[in-house]
Amino acid sequence: MLKQSALVEVEDLVIKFPVRGERKKKYITPVDKVNLEIKKGEVLALVGESGSGKTTIGRALVRLLKPTEGTINVQGKKVHSLKGKDLNEYRKVAQMIFQDPFGSLNPVKTIESHVKFPLRKHQGYKGKALDEKISDLLLQVGLTPVEEIRKKHPHELSGGQRQRLAIARALAVNPQFIVADEPTSMLDVSIRAGILQLMNDLKRDLGLSYLYITHDLASARYFGDRIMVLYGGKVMEIAESKELIKNPLNPYTRLLLAATPGSESQIDLTNMTNDPPDLSDDRKGCPFVHRCPLATAVCRETMPALKQAVEGHFVACHHLEQKEQWN
Amino acid sequence: MKAEITTSSQIKVKQTNNILRAFKPLKLFFSNGKSAAGFIIFSIFLFIAVFAPWIAPYSPSAAVFDPNLSPTADHWFGTTNTGQDLYSQFIYSARNTMVVGFGAGILSTIIGLIFGVVAGYRGGLTDAILSFITNLFLVLPGLALLIVIGAYLKASTPFVNGLIIALTGWAWGARVFRSQTMTLAGRDFISAAKMSGKSSLGIMITEICPNMMSIIAGNIMFATLGAILAESGLAFLGFEDINSTSWGTMLYWASSNAALLRGAWWWFVPPGIGIALVGLSLVLMNFAIDQITNPRLKSPRRRKNHGNKRART
Amino acid sequence: ACTDKETSSETGKSTSKSAKPLVIGLSPAGQWQENFNPFSSTAMGGTNGLIFQPLYYFDPVSGKDNPMLATQFEWTNDNKTLVATLRDNVKWSDGEAFTADDVVFTFDLLKKDPAADTSGIWKEVTSVEKQGDNQVAFNFDQPNVPFQSYVLGVDIVPQHIWKDLGDPSKAKITQKLAIGTGPYVLESFTPQLYKMKANSNFYDGEYAVKNLEFPVYSGNDSEQLALTKGELDWAGIFIPDADKVYVSANKENNKYWFPPSNNVTLYPNLTNPLLKDVNVRKAISLAIDRKKLSDQAASGYDPLPSTTALILPRDKDWVDPSIPEDKLKFDYNKDAAVKTLEDAGYKKDKDGIFVSPDGEKLSFTLQTVSGWTDWATMAQLISQELNSVGFDVKVQQPDYAAYATNVQGGKYDLAISWTNSGPDPYKQYQDMLNSHGGWNLEKWNDPETDAALKKFQGTTDEAVQKEAINYLQNVMVEKMPTIPLVNGPVWYEYRTENYTGWPTEGDPYANPAPFNWPAPAIVLSKLKPNN
Amino acid sequence: MRYIMNRLGFFVLSLWAAVTINFILPRMMPGSPADAMFAKFQGQLTPAALEAMKKAYGIGQSSLWQQYIDYLHGLLTFDWGLSFMQYPTPVKDMIQGSIPWTLGLVGFSTVLSVFIGTTLGVYISWKRRGFLDNTLPIVSMIFQAMPYFWVALLFVFIFGFKLNWFPMAHGYDPSLTPGFTGSYITSIINHAFLPGITLLLGSLSGWIVGMRNNMMYTLGEDYVTFAEAKGVSTSRLMFSYAARNAILPQLTSFAIAIGNVVSGSILTEQVFSYPGIGNQLTSAVQSQDFPMIQASFLLIAVAVLVANLIVDLLYSRLDPRIRTGRGVEG
Amino acid sequence: METNVPVLELQNVSIAYDSSAGMVHAVNDVSLKIYENTIVGLIGESGSGKSTLGNAIMHLLKNNAVLTSGTIKVMGKDVYSMSKNDLRKFRWSQMSMVFQSAMNALNPVLTIEEQILDVYLSHDKRMSKKEAKKKAIELMDIVSIDPRYLKSYPHELSGGMRQRVVIAIAIALDPKLVIMDEPTTALDVVVQRSILDKIKEIQRVKKYAILFISHDFSLVSELASKVAIMYAGRFIEVTDSSSLDQADRHHPYTQGLLKAIPHLTAEDVTIEGIPGNPPNLVDLPSGCAYHPRCPHAFHLCKKERPEIREVEGRDIQCHLYETVQN
């Protein structure tokens, strides 16, 4: 039942990057054995601190990156091994909204030319129809007055308008699935809200599925149907949004919650190490171990498996029972 | 509810439209006194070059006048020892020198673009190989290489020399283009273009190059200046067809006929001034381009937001 | 040797205390290299003549024979043996005596090392032997009288030093080894300047000019400046508009004289069927305005040539009296050129270019050397003239090496080049017209010409020689195997401020340029300090 | 470490490439140098003498490959053959005699130009919008836009010939005996003045403008403002914070400039009859002196490469970011 | 001790930038007092003039900026009437600042230690290097960084650590006033949180007055006792942070901001953006600068600039409250 309606299915996704080491070539693994699925019309929010591999997963899903291992299936297509023409076909299905509204638009091109190419190439619009479609699209994302804005250049738009254009560009190919990579992190609170609302509207009206990447739990909860928590390239916890916020089981999730402004945290973080997790490809154990107050020998040795704790609530931790210790 | 959006804020415009301004060269050049002066000087010489046959009173090579005349009403710059009209030579030389200079400037920029953009965009092994070649050319001593190749090639008309100059002088540009391409290639709009299904070539041509227009223009200016100076140096040393018409060749003849010693400064000085003025106009125009596009020259202003990578040069 | 030096400098001081060194400007070069090897083509100026000396020197400008290490020579054995009588009491500058053995040794050296035998002595001479104490005999296969200038022109080196030096062509002769019999010895050497002082052991006694200096200049420009400024006493460089540039700077002292020394000639490639036609060559000659060439390309320095290719006035005694006066000068007549071609059956095609009866266009390339500005100008003028008559001539300017390869290998249509002139007219004709001549670029191949040259070689009788030369003059006038353009001058500038006695047009006692070694030795022998 | 290995690798590879180009280039020349040589003898040579001479000059007796091997071997053993134009002087001797002059004159004026230019650049950027800042870049640029040799010739004519202030040629007064004497050294300086000043004028603006631009950028950096706020003294702020960082990009240009010392000398030395390597190279090219061209070109290439290597290594000392292998680019 | 002398006193401060587009009125007629041992938050969206004000207090405005009116006093002394040298000494010993992009505030080619020593050695000529080094180690301790990092170069430290180093440098001389300009924006939530906790802790001990600049509402309301909300260069509202719990009885802009924040735990998950764009600081809207975006705007707003009015202990500039009260 679940399987059938899943639009995106990811199994055992591993991504490695070469890094310049002192002597021999080394790798880091910012994404390690990640499984996820996204249903049609569903929003999966992906949270986790900086460098935990969120963007990397997103880029792999739209195939800007080739996975090192694992499979990505979208509508039954083996996305992980697509090439050439097939890959171009896949661009119609999945699109991405990039993190940085300042960097993701080409400063020397007009607003309309950003959406013109994909409309022509993927939807085959031409001439007058193309012209009308552009207006429709810009209107759809609220870039009004359309006629005036079309001929402008990105620098003449505000941050919120730019982010809207980025969304319009993604929509221009009429995709079914959008990876939204921290689409609001660079924007002000007030503009942020507008963008989230817009994406929400599009989901409702067009039935789009999203992978919503963020490190802000509050917005993940607002926009996401489910939330997946990532740490050091591993999935720590995944659950319905409300459930996860109410009942965080993994120590990292709890830490994240505590750190989010607006929560009444009592965890003292002043002396906490801020070292990033070890991403080297020969690491062992739970990536959170060096910051986790519950860490024991077993944590250092083996990565806990993702287990279902409550209905629909999966968590990876060796010490679920010791939940209370932090608060 | 959709938020209503009114017209954009002027302040934002101010911050980022610099790149765009490079596309309005005229306005750009008149934006400050230096570049306006440069542009005017340049236009005058361009005019001279284009309309040389109408401006020059005589053929530059016709040895039909009294030799060794000092300036007169008929011969503004006097005549050579073979009775050629120096003023006409000066005019026609402007044409050749500018054609060769710009030809070489543009050609070397194109070669530099190919090497730089492909290397910067492709990365990996392609980059390693292209960068190696680039660095090699950067490191090989320009003038010496020019002279040696020129001496080996023989048929050194100004055009051949221009070609050699371009073929040996593109490396600096390639390096600049490469690093610029690398910063651009890391920007999300390139990924976005990829997502929209553009080919690599398409991305390089329609996304990356337009973003480097001002650097490209600057490079053309710079390379042109270099080519004009190199060409005149070669001609002066006698590594150019001495029957060609260029300022360098004029200087060669002037010096081999001891123009200064015999007091014929009107033979020796104008070609040098010509080169210097064209050179200066290029430098001044480049100054303007530089000032607008080089973030280093803008009045220091704190960057908006975080994590913007800066290009290391 | 040590005491010798001291005394010589003592006397030098006493005789001409105030005399400044004579500063000589040689051809431009990057730097001097310490190379005083008389067998090296790149030896420093003065090696031949000032340090080392030959037996005799035959001067091409004055036409005089100057005895050096020999006092006289004589042809015997049906002109197959040349016997030279050596000068007595000659000493090497290190005090050793000069003997006939040194002469024989020198020639043996050249035999062993052909690379040093740059004049090809051993292709003519079969053996060299000592006769008595003061004579050396050179034996020839067959008579070659004019070759005496080469044989007697070889610089003699001291056996006691050179026997240990190995191949003479590779020997590095530095100041220490530069021991000769000439009037000067090397005093000091740096890459920018070397100095010579008068040799106290010299057989004629010390010259009046006690000290010589040879500074280096990297180009004509800087040498011109130095000369004009009075930093040089003697130079041999081209100066454009010499009266204005050079003389006017110091009318009193700055002098020059540019005597003709050879021909600048347009060589037609006679293996080209079109150029083989004498009418084409004559038409070419008629269409060239030689006065303009001289005026515009060579600042008017180059005298106009004789149709006989003789260098006048030097060779005035050799001119064939049977040739009418008007035939001795070249005509400039474009109409005549056209007529000559039309009479020979050439017709203009639609482009206005003459086509031969066989249908071949008169379309030629004209080669000169890149960077030789006077020739380049000439080539330009010639092509303009010829093209206006109905030729199609394109100028090509390869650099010197390629040019040399092309003209010697016959890979050209028309080329401007020089002729090699010797002390008498024979040398020029031999090189240019003999089917085996060294500078027979045009490939003139005529048994009668060869025979005439052979006749000259075989005799010391002036009448017979004249007969041969007369024949050759007629070949030049009638058949025009090559087309003389102008006479090439010798560049020669001098200043009379410090020294007098220079060769002048009125007293052309020797080749006056400071690069035609060993002639400067003759000049220096006549100079006197001015005080 | 990795960075250094990387640079060394590049050094070796480009050295090989330069050496090989150097081998191939003259062999692509039309017209053999032997012909040029022999033309000088005006056709008096026997074929035997000709052959003997060719052999002596080492022309065309072995396969190209063999020549390449011999050439490499010769390079390594500093046996660069005998010069054609100054036969039989070894090329090595000729170079040895001229290189000190070039290094002295051009090297010194390059270093001086870098020093003065950079200092001025720092100064005018500090006094931004001041009188000097507005005029100096333009004035110095005028000189850069002029053909170098033209300025040099004018200088020689005006200051040497007309005004008699400076000598017109040579590296020192040839009548003096070289040695460590006051008059000799004075003479060297006197002779180097005009060429030096022309070199300086021709290259100064690049350094001034380059440094000024870098300074503007660095002065806008947050760490400079922060340091200023900290109360760091002006000189420390200017040098340790601003100039110290701004100078880094200049280093690359410096490497190239140092490498170009030799080729930059060509025109100078020609005009001033200066006894350096550039002069030698010009004559060598004019007289098709293979061994000399090869050796001087090689020397020039090696000079550039070594300068680059040194600057690269220096860079890694000055910029800690490179030392740890980050941000290494090309 | 005169406890009543405010550590920082701003009186009608206006600052403008001279730019090619015209005068940018970045700060307009701003007044504020901060006393010892208090944290005052300054929030407002990007470009509202927060950093400009911060820099102005430090007398570190860019060349093209001018203090067009008003006085700035720190510890009772007018910052703008000091001599250059006095200012150099006064700065950092009395007031210091953590710059907005603290990640870039460290010189990449000097070690952390050198940069800390610079502070001590430039302000106390008599201090020996050894002493200064000891102090540097203490300082590192305060911000919980292992002293071995003193020998490191900035790029060898993580962003959070660099931020802490900068904070350490800011408190090195125990100034009375510390201005923190968005010290944590570039950081991860967890790191951000740990640094904020650290700041709080240090502040508690040393009793500094802190002006904490941010555009993150929830962050400031948590940290500061008092909050100034800036719009178009004006303090449109100055209020206690505790009052931010309720969304009503605030300036409409404040209300808009409060509504735009998704709350983590609250049951109501709807959010609303503020329509429109930030104002053009060169050509400010007439009257109340917020009126083009304000849902409650009425005729007066366009015409007249509202005066500061005290509304339930909050200083608010809004016509709405005038009419309500009148």
Ligand SMILES: Nc1ncnc2c1ncn2[C@@H]1O[C@H](COP(=O)(O)OP(=O)(O)OP(=O)(O)O)[C@@H](O)[C@H]1O
């Ligand atoms: N192309 C790449 N080459 C090498 N390493 C990479 C590359 N892209 C990402 N990384 C590394 O992989 C790790 C994960 O990066 P990723 O961008 O996926 O993190 P993220 O969760 O999106 O972080 P953020 O919240 O900062 O955007 C980081 O350590 C990053 O440095």
Ligand SMILES: Nc1ncnc2c1ncn2[C@@H]1O[C@H](COP(=O)(O)OP(=O)(O)OP(=O)(O)O)[C@@H](O)[C@H]1O
């Ligand atoms: N040097 C300058 N020249 C001209 N205008 C400037 C300059 N610096 C800043 N501005 C303008 O002044 C206004 C206030 O800038 P400021 O940096 O104080 O804003 P901010 O509130 O700190 O914003 P952010 O939250 O983005 O840091 C902005 O509109 C900005 O564009």
Ligand SMILES: [Mg+2]
């Ligand atoms: Mg990311």
Ligand SMILES: [Mg+2]
């Ligand atoms: Mg700010």
